[in-house]
Amino acid sequence: MKIQDIQNLSIKMGQEADFRGKEGVQKFLDNKKRDFQKLSLPEQEEFDKESLENPYLDSRIYNIVDPSDGGKEIKKVLVGIDIGPAEILMAKEIGNIDLIIAHHPIGKGLAQLADVMGLQCDVLNFYGVPINIAEGLMREKISEVARGVNSANHQRTVDAAKLLGFNLMNSHTPCDNLAARFLRNLIDPPADGKEIERVSDLIDILKEVPEYKEAIKIGVGPKIFVGNPQNRCGKIALSEITGGTEGSPKLYEKMAQAGIGTVVGMHVSEEHKKEAELAHINIVIAGHISSDSLGVNIFLDELCRQSRASSIESGEKQEIEIISCSGFTRVSRV
Ligand SMILES: [Fe+2]
Numbered sequence: 001m002k003i004q005d006i007q008n009l010s011i012k013m014g015q016e017a018d019f020r021g022k023e024g025v026q027k028f029l030d031n032k033k034r035d036f037q038k039l040s041l042p043e044q045e046e047f048d049k050e051s052l053e054n055p056y057l058d059s060r061i062y063n064i065v066d067p068s069d070g071g072k073e074i075k076k077v078l079v080g081i082d083i084g085p086a087e088i089l090m091a092k093e094i095g096n097i098d099l100i101i102a103h104h105p106i107g108k109g110l111a112q113l114a115d116v117m118g119l120q121c122d123v124l125n126f127y128g129v130p131i132n133i134a135e136g137l138m139r140e141k142i143s144e145v146a147r148g149v150n151s152a153n154h155q156r157t158v159d160a161a162k163l164l165g166f167n168l169m170n171s172h173t174p175c176d177n178l179a180a181r182f183l184r185n186l187i188d189p190p191a192d193g194k195e196i197e198r199v200s201d202l203i204d205i206l207k208e209v210p211e212y213k214e215a216i217k218i219g220v221g222p223k224i225f226v227g228n229p230q231n232r233c234g235k236i237a238l239s240e241i242t243g244g245t246e247g248s249p250k251l252y253e254k255m256a257q258a259g260i261g262t263v264v265g266m267h268v269s270e271e272h273k274k275e276a277e278l279a280h281i282n283i284v285i286a287g288h289i290s291s292d293s294l295g296v297n298i299f300l301d302e303l304c305r306q307s308r309a310s311s312i313e314s315g316e317k318q319e320i321e322i323i324s325c326s327g328f329t330r331v332s333r334v
Pocket of ligand 1 (some may be wrong): 104288
């Protein structure tokens with residue numbers, strides 16, 4: 001498999017796990033096409049054409065070494081949650097790394113992080129928050145994030161990869177979609193068919209996930225940030241696992257009105273915590289880097305499965321080797 005095949009797999013899997021469903025994602029892409037067609041020619045020149053095909057602009061390819069024929073065959077991959085110049089240097093030390101995959105966005109993907117945040121409106125709508133309220137409250141937050149990431153030194157890591165000659169890509173929202181879908185399947189309905197009654201029961205279920213078991217060992221296992229173990233969960237929403245970054249704190253009141261009792265998230269700011277307390281919503285933090293690892297693992301499992309199949313076909317019998325770094329915990333489910 002080559003870098004473009006791996007990027008295509010990431011986007012395809014992200015779409016299949018997307019809470020909007022395939023039709024919702026297609027509608028999102030169709031709107032982009034409509035916007036593009038309305039632009040003047042100079043504006044079309046500036047328009048990011050990738051957005052016509054890729055619904056996750058925070059997840060892309062940043063460097064292809066020797067792009068003739070799509071670059072080299074990928075056999076050894078360095079995967080990390082945050083990839084910076086230090087990890088690029090590490091790749092050089094390790095040797096024979098064909099591709100570096102980051103989870104969190106870098107380069108142009110970071111500059112366009114806000115583009116994926118509209119997904120949160122649909123996720124909230126899925127859990128019963130009226131779409132006009134979700135969109136109204138998220139609009140302000142999305143523009144705040146867009147301004148916030150604007151000042152970053154976006155190309156720092158990309159430049160390092162180019163200087164040292166590494167293929168570089170990232171998969172952010174596709175992997176977060178995979179983690180959200182995994183947790184939704186785990187929680188709703190639960191494996192034994194019984195409702196999850198108390199917040200402590202929810203924590204117990206999360207603690208069975210291997211990535212969270214590993215996180216417990218280093219002190220960052222699933223935790224209750226708002227509420228207490230005896231509280232009843234009510235309706236559980238996976239509204240803070242995917243969609244770029246944290247949404248609007250004003251949403252908690254609306255979520256409570258929509259009947260949501262408990263939110264499972266990756267992380268929560270103090271401002272969000274206070275608003276959730278006021279709205280009497282329990283907040284369970286599954287864990288940030290552990291949840292990131294969960295989504296990346298599901299993606300890599302399929303990558304390994306496909307590379308194994310293609311290596312058997314070509315008679316090479318060599319599947320992709322994964323090396324973890326930067327907080328990523330590899331757990332194989334294949
Ligand atoms: Fe993350």
